Amino acid sequence: MKMLNRFLILASLFGISACVHSANNTSPPPTQVVYRFDDHRYLELTGFNCEGGLTYTDTKKNIHTVIYENSDRYRVYTKTFIHPSERYIVIPVYGESESLTISKDYGQTWEGARFSPGGGADPYGKRIPARKTAYGMDVVAGENTSPLYEDVISFTVINDQGFMLTKWGDIYMSSKPFDEPNTHGGKWGKDYLSLDAIQNYRSTFADRKNFQNLPTKVPAVKNYTGWDKMRCNPDLGLPASEQGK
DSSP states (O other), X not given: OHHHHHHHHHHHHHTSOOSOOXXXXXXXXXXXXXXXXXXXXEEEEESSTTEEEEEEEETTTTEEEEEEOGGGOEEOOOSEEEOOOSSSEEXXXXXXXEEEEEESSTTSSOEEEEEOTTOOSOTTOSSSOOEEOTTSOEXXXXXXXXXXXXXEEEEEEETTEEEEEETTSOEEEOOOOOSOTTSTTOSTTSEEEEHHHHHTSOOTTTTSGGXXXXXXXXXXXXXXXXXXXXXXXXXXXXXXXGTTO
């Protein structure tokens, strides 16, 4: 029952039908391009109601990899998403700002990234108020170490570094790229933390080489030819009787 309720909430947030695709409908799930990085790199989603499996394709490098299986029910990200970076790729998830899947080799292999414990922008609850998530859960001021999905304005990935901007004016970022993972500096791109945590709260990451001389604002993106948001048709593949619900 809890899982069903969760599905209904998610469906209402997406503005799509809360009806599960009919089990006796044997048509295969449709595939659609939901994001273009440029003219040769894109994401495809296979599934009904804008959730399912997700694949990454780079036609120039002949890369075609599965990021999420259909059973994972990936849900398209709805915030502003600007992504000119090619080597370092980040895939965020709808409703879960802390869930990030990354590639550091142009999309050939994928792994998880995280918001580092102690990397929050306001650990003492002085600026960011108590609030509720989209699911109605209470968030106590000062206790969250990563931004809520509802807090996010945009996610930008440029120069092999990710930047998440929130409505509170905080920037959460990954480290600068670091090509010697076995030396001081750690594995770059896998930990996200706020600029405040580095500058003011002395996070344990603050002394690492790839967290030095960080940008203090989201870098400007010029001449970007990709999409600024993911796009998805929730009616694709559905019978006419189920479309638009």
